[in-house]
Amino acid sequence: MMTVKLKDGIAKYFLLCSAAFSIVALLAIALFLFSRGIPAMAEIGLFKFLFGTVWHNNPGATNQSYGVLPMILGSIYVTALATMIGLTIGIFIAVFIFKFCPKKIRGILEQLINLLGGIPSVVFGLFGILVVVPALRQISPTFVGEGILAASLILSIMILPTIVTISLNSLKAVPRNFYEGALALGATKEQSVFKVVLPAAKSGVYTAVVLSIGRAIGETMAVIMVIGGSPQIPTSWLQSIDTLTALIARNSGEASGLAFEALIACGVVLFVFTILLNVFLMTVKIKRTNQSYKLTLKRHNERQAQKLIDHTSFLHLRVALLYKRTKFFIKYPFVKLGQFFVWLVVVCKLNVICRQLSELLDKNWRAESRQKAWYAFLKVSSFFAAFLGVLALVGLILFILIRGTPYVSWHFVFGKYTLDNPTLTPAIVGTLILVGIALCISIPIGVGSAIFLSEYARKAKGVKYIRLAIDSLAAIPSIVYGLFGFIFFVGLFGWSYSLLAGGVTLAIMTLPTVIRITEESLLTVPHIYREGSVALGASKVRTTFKVVLPCASVGIASALIQTVGRVISESAVLILTIGLMVNIVPDGVMSPGTSLALNIYYFGNFGSSDQAAATCVVLLIVVLLLNLVLSFVGKRLGRNNFKY
Amino acid sequence: MKENIIEIKDVQLHYGNHHALKSINLSVSKCEILAFIGPSGCGKSSLLRCINRMNDLIDGCRVRGKVVIEGFGDIYGKGIDINNLRKNVGMVFQKPNVFPMSIFDNIAFGPRTHGIKKKKDLDPIVEDSLKKAGIWQEVKDDLKKSAISLSGGQQQRICIARALAVQPKILLMDEPTSSLDPISTAIIEDLCENLKINYTIVIVTHNMQQATRISDKTAFFLNGEILEFGETTQIFSNPKNEKCEKYITGRFG
Numbered sequence: 047m048m049t050v051k052l053k054d055g056i057a058k059y060f061l062l063c064s065a066a067f068s069i070v071a072l073l074a075i076a077l078f079l080f081s082r083g084i085p086a087m088a089e090i091g092l093f094k095f096l097f098g099t100v101w102h103n104n105p106g107a108t109n110q111s112y113g114v115l116p117m118i119l120g121s122i123y124v125t126a127l128a129t130m131i132g133l134t135i136g137i138f139i140a141v142f143i144f145k146f147c148p149k150k151i152r153g154i155l156e157q158l159i160n161l162l163g164g165i166p167s168v169v170f171g172l173f174g175i176l177v178v179v180p181a182l183r184q185i186s187p188t189f190v191g192e193g194i195l196a197a198s199l200i201l202s203i204m205i206l207p208t209i210v211t212i213s214l215n216s217l218k219a220v221p222r223n224f225y226e227g228a229l230a231l232g233a234t235k236e237q238s239v240f241k242v243v244l245p246a247a248k249s250g251v252y253t254a255v256v257l258s259i260g261r262a263i264g265e266t267m268a269v270i271m272v273i274g275g276s277p278q279i280p281t282s283w284l285q286s287i288d289t290l291t292a293l294i295a296r297n298s299g300e301a302s303g304l305a306f307e308a309l310i311a312c313g314v315v316l317f318v319f320t321i322l323l324n325v326f327l328m329t330v331k332i333k334r335t336n337q338s339y340k341l342t343l344k345r346h347n348e349r350q351a352q353k354l355i356d357h358t359s360f361l362h363l364r365v366a367l368l369y370k371r372t373k374f375f376i377k378y379p380f381v382k383l384g385q386f387f388v389w390l391v392v393v394c395k396l397n398v399i400c401r402q403l404s405e406l407l408d409k410n411w412r413a414e415s416r417q418k419a420w421y422a423f424l425k426v427s428s429f430f431a432a433f434l435g436v437l438a439l440v441g442l443i444l445f446i447l448i449r450g451t452p453y454v455s456w457h458f459v460f461g462k463y464t465l466d467n468p469t470l471t472p473a474i475v476g477t478l479i480l481v482g483i484a485l486c487i488s489i490p491i492g493v494g495s496a497i498f499l500s501e502y503a504r505k506a507k508g509v510k511y512i513r514l515a516i517d518s519l520a521a522i523p524s525i526v527y528g529l530f531g532f533i534f535f536v537g538l539f540g541w542s543y544s545l546l547a548g549g550v551t552l553a554i555m556t557l558p559t560v561i562r563i564t565e566e567s568l569l570t571v572p573h574i575y576r577e578g579s580v581a582l583g584a585s586k587v588r589t590t591f592k593v594v595l596p597c598a599s600v601g602i603a604s605a606l607i608q609t610v611g612r613v614i615s616e617s618a619v620l621i622l623t624i625g626l627m628v629n630i631v632p633d634g635v636m637s638p639g640t641s642l643a644l645n646i647y648y649f650g651n652f653g654s655s656d657q658a659a660a661t662c663v664v665l666l667i668v669v670l671l672l673n674l675v676l677s678f679v680g681k682r683l684g685r686n687n688f689k690y
Numbered sequence: 691m692k693e694n695i696i697e698i699k700d701v702q703l704h705y706g707n708h709h710a711l712k713s714i715n716l717s718v719s720k721c722e723i724l725a726f727i728g729p730s731g732c733g734k735s736s737l738l739r740c741i742n743r744m745n746d747l748i749d750g751c752r753v754r755g756k757v758v759i760e761g762f763g764d765i766y767g768k769g770i771d772i773n774n775l776r777k778n779v780g781m782v783f784q785k786p787n788v789f790p791m792s793i794f795d796n797i798a799f800g801p802r803t804h805g806i807k808k809k810k811d812l813d814p815i816v817e818d819s820l821k822k823a824g825i826w827q828e829v830k831d832d833l834k835k836s837a838i839s840l841s842g843g844q845q846q847r848i849c850i851a852r853a854l855a856v857q858p859k860i861l862l863m864d865e866p867t868s869s870l871d872p873i874s875t876a877i878i879e880d881l882c883e884n885l886k887i888n889y890t891i892v893i894v895t896h897n898m899q900q901a902t903r904i905s906d907k908t909a910f911f912l913n914g915e916i917l918e919f920g921e922t923t924q925i926f927s928n929p930k931n932e933k934c935e936k937y938i939t940g941r942f943g
Contacts, residue, residue, distance in 0.1 A: 581853070583777030588803055
């Protein structure tokens with residue numbers, strides 16, 4: 047039957063194309079950044095650019111100078127400080143939720159942290175403007191408030207949910223018998239958690255660190271609103287400085303000529319840095335394994351288990367356990383594989399851990415009591431950190447709500463925009479158009495890529511390059527996407543500032559998310575469904591689209607919702623691509639416009655803090671609703687009847 | 691002497707470096723039930739999956755030798771339409787793998803795959819297949835219900851019905867009752883007896899009694915080789931091979 051073969055061929059070709067899109071996008075971004083950034087660096091002089099300490103690009107000024115060192119240092123300082131604060135508090139919160147928290151509030155806390163992870167960064171920025179900066183001004187009369195400390199504080203609150211979620215997941219992945227084993231040796235609850243379980247969860251904590259560094263260094267909107275924006279070498283914590291991201295976002299609109307090229311060169315620096323960070327992350331974290339590897343592992347384990355059953359009897363119990371474990375792989379491949387590795391590592395190290403513990407406990411009573419005091423301190427710290435972190439996050443939300451709600455009215459949201467009475471109508475229409483464009487592009491291509499990666503790519507050779515491209519796309523800061531959109535769509539394509547340019551850029555940015563979520567849900571579809579379909583004589587394409595894909599529909603739905611969430615929250619990309627036209631309702635995709643998140647920046651930066659807070663309230667309600675839908679869909683996923 | 695519908699000639703199978711099947715020769719006559727017995731990991735399922743090329747789905751699996759099926763010639767030869775082959779050689783798996791869709795859609799999936807799309811054509815096929823699989827009476831009133839809501843035994847019979855709906859000549863069963871309770875097992879064994887009239891069945895089983903109850907011929911596997919092959923009554927009453935005797939009597943394995 048030629049038609050079936052033809053169909054198979056066409057489908058595979060289409061899927062390959064969509065998967066290759068990631069590579070093309072990455073190369074395009076790299077190409078356009080480098081082709082303009084590198085000559086600019088050459089013109090300025092690489093050394094002068096990277097290590098020059100003066101950035102001076104006022105239009106018309108004669109002594110223009112493009113030294114980017116202050117911004118690089120600024121980025122590093124802010125990121126380092128934010129990560130340190132966020133990490134310390136975040137890990138303690140994770141430990142608290144994991145072991146010390148009363149069962150009743152554990153679920154609520156986890157939900158809350160998840161929810162807070164979805165807050166748009168521009169909301170944090172506004173919180174910075176309205177609360178953190180005025181508070182810091184109280185420190186000394188000469189201090190302007192904006193600067194390293196303010197930005198770091200805001201960023202540390204912002205990355206908190208990420209750190210807590212990842213650390214908590216890896217704590218949960220540590221097998222229970224470690225903890226029980228430690229307790230059985232006479233260790234206290236605190237000792238067991240801090241000495242045994244937490245070290246066993248180390249790899250997850252590393253991942254959290256690297257991810258939050260990536261997030262902090264790439265963050266634009268939260269930073270730009272509180273950093274101050276003076277391009278000078280940071281010498282004190284309280285100083286107003288600038289970061290790479292904020293510099294690009296602030297100046298790209300007006301800069302021209304070499305000044306603009308220099309900003310692209312800054313984009314190159316950011317790009318290179320995040321790619322390096324990404325490569326580092328890949329070497330640290332457990333290698334992402336594709337399905338084929340997992341299947342061979344499963345089969346291998348099953349065979350080993352069977353061999354043991356065949357030839358020995360006394361190992362029966364352990365084999366049964368191993369067998370049970372291998373069964374789990376099919377159900378939750380990613381989590382369980384991770385667990386299995388951790389389990390493996392720790393089983394190998396268990397005797398070492400036991401010895402250390404017993405030595406620990408054998409020491410004389412004074413050392414013991416000192417130990418106990420130390421662990422009690424750690425425990426109290428975790429309570430305190432949890433209190434502090436939750437207070438900051440909840441306080442932020444409450445503050446915004448209290449501040450903004452009085453100004454939310456029917457007219458404010460849907461009324462006609464006038465200078466005296468600004469409304470959100472243009473922003474809402476703009477946001478809807480952006481969401482539409484982004485979904486139309488990223489969902490088909492993303493789902494196609496995911497199908498290719500999970501169903502077709504097992505034997506293909508270029509797959510690791512596709513994965514590398516996707517991982518890299520996921521790591522690139524949004525401001526770099528914004529620069530790319532500005533050069534490519536706004537400039538080169540001649541779309542000028544338009545919703546189309548913003549929407550397409552956002553589509554590329556959200557692509558990795560769509561691919562990851564869809565692929566994960568495709569991987570949970572039991573292999574025997576595929577076998578069942580193929581055994582009936584169904585072709586590959588029919589098996590994939592009629593059997594496997596419907597099973598993953600929940601995953602695709604959640605990818606869709608998360609994409610909507612990211613598009614709604616994003617503003618750094620839009621500031622460079624859609625023109626920030628807040629007063630006119632856009633009449634089509636080619637029209638310039640604004641979005642809700644961008645409006646917050648606009649209102650916040652230009653003194654209309656009431657409107658900004660009210661917009662935040664609207665945005666938060668939308669995000670909250672999306673989260674509700676998502677958790678509803680997630681529950682459907684939980685109810686999904688994969689019995690294997 | 692009935693004519694052979696499957697002829698397996700010198701089949702070798704490797705999973706990576708693991709030599710799973712070592713020169714297997716076997717022939718199966720029309721309308722008989724052949725049982726594969728032997729300890730786990732000895733290659734029973736691997737050989738079964740050679741007969742409809744399901745091994746193609748497994749990475750690193752290589753097959754050498756010939757599997758000749760009536761009407762197809764050597765199925766590992768060139769120009770074989772694999773989808774058509776699998777239509778003619780149906781398979782039932784160890785675990786019931788009904789798709790997460792309605793009972794009707796499950797049964798109709800195969801016929802639809804092969805070009806029967808109209809509901810009025812599908813209705814009789816679905817009914818007929820469900821009747822053959824002995825589950826029509828239980829599900830005829832709620833064909834729209836999700837197949838996943840059925841019990842394990844019912845699901846397995848749905849799987850059998852689904853396999854029958856594409857009208858195969860041969861039915862391969864890979865431990866079809868190993869995850870079922872005794873009552874469901876008995877129902878499926880009865881089913882095999884009835885299906886024998888029209889179909890050739892190859893069944894892998896760990897259950898000796900099952901093999902004696904339903905099969906005409908039995909092949910005993912050990913470490914990728916067939917150590918004994920013959921009439922079921924002969925193998926179970928008077929095995930020639932010493933290891934086969936030990937296995938059957940439960941003294942090893």
